[in-house]
Amino acid sequence: MEVGFLGLGIMGKAMAANLLRHGFRVTVWNRTLSKCQELVALGAAVGETPADVVAKCRYTIAMLSDPSAALSVVFDKDGVLEQIGEGKGYVDMSTVDAATSCKISEAIKQKGGVFVEAPVSGSKKPAEDGQLVILAAGDKVLYDDMVPAFDVLGKKSFFLGEIGNGAKMKLVVNMIMGSMMNALSEGLSLADNSGLSPQTLLDVLDLGAIANPMFKLKGPSMLQGSYNPAFPLKHQQKDMRLALSLGDENAVSMPVAAASNEAFKKARSLGLGDLDFSAVYEVLKGAGDSGKA
Numbered sequence: 001m002e003v004g005f006l007g008l009g010i011m012g013k014a015m016a017a018n019l020l021r022h023g024f025r026v027t028v029w030n031r032t033l034s035k036c037q038e039l040v041a042l043g044a045a046v047g048e049t050p051a052d053v054v055a056k057c058r059y060t061i062a063m064l065s066d067p068s069a070a071l072s073v074v075f076d077k078d079g080v081l082e083q084i085g086e087g088k089g090y091v092d093m094s095t096v097d098a099a100t101s102c103k104i105s106e107a108i109k110q111k112g113g114v115f116v117e118a119p120v121s122g123s124k125k126p127a128e129d130g131q132l133v134i135l136a137a138g139d140k141v142l143y144d145d146m147v148p149a150f151d152v153l154g155k156k157s158f159f160l161g162e163i164g165n166g167a168k169m170k171l172v173v174n175m176i177m178g179s180m181m182n183a184l185s186e187g188l189s190l191a192d193n194s195g196l197s198p199q200t201l202l203d204v205l206d207l208g209a210i211a212n213p214m215f216k217l218k219g220p221s222m223l224q225g226s227y228n229p230a231f232p233l234k235h236q237q238k239d240m241r242l243a244l245s246l247g248d249e250n251a252v253s254m255p256v257a258a259a260s261n262e263a264f265k266k267a268r269s270l271g272l273g274d275l276d277f278s279a280v281y282e283v284l285k286g287a288g289d290s291g292k293a
């Protein structure tokens with residue numbers, strides 16, 4: 001199967017490499033074109049523009065940072081819309097809001113193409129290992145065509161019906177994840193500031209009912225102050241913002257998510273946006289320090 005791949009950031013690079021390793025023919029494009037070279041070394045071809053990639057490939061996947069990037073790659077000059085049409089499918093796996101996804105879907109359909117949104121749950125390592133959870137919605141025929149690729153990229157795909165449902169599901173999941181990261185950070189800070197060992201807290205958590213892979217993976221590196229980005233904090237804050245907006249639209253009160261969003265915003269304002277989202281711990285540690293002073 002031949003696929004195009006737009007966006008070679010942390011996730012896109014790992015996903016495109018995975019497809020190549022499983023025998024897919026992949027044509028890649030990235031805004032910073034030099035980042036394509038690593039994929040060329042693995043056998044990828046390169047398109048000069050998103051339009052080039054779509055012209056060459058029947059199916060094109062995108063994995064881009066946020067709504068503005070997702071829209072730009074489709075609607076701007078040399079974008080996807082210039083070459084999409086009858087017989088071509090576009091699959092956006094970026095985390096965006098439902099309105100962005102619907103706008104892209106409508107434009108693709110007007111040109112005669114088909115569209116699936118398919119954001120993913122799982123970070124850099126699951127992307128490398130083909131263990132993502134795929135939250136797809138949109139054109140069911142295109143979804144079925146993409147199953148061989150989804151089977152390589154993920155451990156499970158959900159088809160959630162109409163466009164927007166994949167985006168919404170992803171935002172709900174990441175809203176919970178961001179709030180959990182804040183709760184863990186506050187707990188570590190409270191343990192530390194009240195004379196307990198934060199490492200012992202992690203050990204206790206791991207043996208009880210709220211044990212989870214995220215606490216287990218991120219806790220030890222947070223205690224070392226090590227925030228090598230797997231999931232950049234700026235993207236987690238974008239997801240909290242979009243989830244809160246979904247809450248606004250549906251009159252759902254989300255005080256925990258709102259407080260968590262403030263902590264992520266504060267972390268961004270301190271220049272931590274490109275670090276892993278667990279760096280929000282630095283903000284909450286800071287709050288504890290100033291409380292003691």
Ligand SMILES: NC(=O)C1=CN([C@@H]2O[C@H](COP(=O)(O)OP(=O)(O)OC[C@H]3O[C@@H](n4cnc5c(N)ncnc54)[C@H](OP(=O)(O)O)[C@@H]3O)[C@@H](O)[C@H]2O)C=CC1
Nearest residue numbers: 007008009010011031032064065069095123124230231235
């Ligand atoms: N990292 C993670 O753990 C996970 C991330 N996600 C989601 O996946 C998406 C990608 O995440 P990730 O790979 O971590 O992000 P990165 O920041 O590593 O990569 C972002 C990608 O988007 C491109 N991009 C940014 N702005 C534009 C633009 N205006 N026009 C064209 N391309 C643009 C970047 O290009 P360039 O190289 O030129 O900057 C890069 O290829 C995000 O929506 C994120 O929320 C979902 C699950 C897990």
Ligand SMILES: O=CC(=O)O
Nearest residue numbers: 120121122123231
């Ligand atoms: O979106 C991030 C993730 O880990 O999932």
